[in-house]
Amino acid sequence: MESQFLLEIYNKQARMIYFYLKKNGCSHEDAEDIVQESYMKYIAYSSGVSSDKALSYTFTIAMNEFKKKLRKKGKEQVISINDHRFWNNFASDQDTESSVLNIEMNQEISSTLEEMKEVYSQLLVLKYELELSYNEISLLLGMKKETVRTYLFRARKDFQEKWRNLHG
DSSP states (O other), X not given: OOHHHHHHHHHHHHHXXXXXXXXXXXXXXXXXXXXXXXXXXXXXXXXXXXXXXXXXXXXHHHXXXXXXXHHHHTOOXXXXXXXXXXXXXXXXXXXHHHHHHHHHHHHXXXXXXXXXXXXXXXXXXXXXXXXXXXXHHHHHHTOOHHHHHHHXXXXXXXXXXXXXXXXX
């Protein structure tokens, strides 16, 4: 394993995996640990993985480690749509009513995403929350670009249908 290649993969992709974990409700410390553990496992077992699949392999390890941590803690996965905390609301120009409505909207979006297939909610978060391109998502998940497009189309339709049922 070429150490320069591994360092390049880590520098480019570790932050992306870290932020995805954070968006899924993982704590800062756990997200850092999971990213490090994922790359350690990749190093240990990389001989059977081609270099073009390195990112998707590492991402899969990270997701499995995250789910394992959740099971150990007895928690469910919670998708975090809004990172603004209590004190940020005081600093904003929005009035209290707008802040409360925004929080409620984010909770409804999160609950709608939780009702969807895992791959669909993953794709929506990657595309619209982390603002990744189709190419970046395809590399991260190890899918073809056209498959990502198709699944995102289906995910948007599914989200719209579930949203209409919630507000119908």
